[in-house]
Amino acid sequence: MKIQTLKFMIFSASIVLSSIVFIVVGSEIIVQLAMIILGVSDKNLIPEDAGIGMITVYGLIPEVIFGSITGWYIADWLCNKIWNY
Numbered sequence: 822m823k824i825q826t827l828k829f830m831i832f833s834a835s836i837v838l839s840s841i842v843f844i845v846v847g848s849e850i851i852v853q854l855a856m857i858i859l860g861v862s863d864k865n866l867i868p869e870d871a872g873i874g875m876i877t878v879y880g881l882i883p884e885v886i887f888g889s890i891t892g893w894y895i896a897d898w899l900c901n902k903i904w905n906y
Contacts, residue, residue: 828896831900832893832896835899836888836889838892839889839891839895840889841888843885844885847880847883848877848880848881851876855867
């Protein structure tokens with residue numbers, strides 16, 4: 822029972838942390854690309870009607886999916902390293 826609880830905690834933490842990393846990095850990439858396309862040098866200078874908010878929201882779905890998949894594989898690898906010598 823303890824091993825299952827530890828595996829659950831490892832998988833949960835790995836998936837959540839990996840998703841957060843993917844969201845932060847992906848959002849920053851989207852903002853940097855918008856800055857390059859619009860020709861501005863500061864994030865605060867991006868106009869409100871540029872649609873960057875909508876692009877960031879639509880970019881959120883693949884970021885969460887890829888983060889979850891990556892987190893699952895990292896947790897699976899880690900559990901195999903710990904309990905299968």
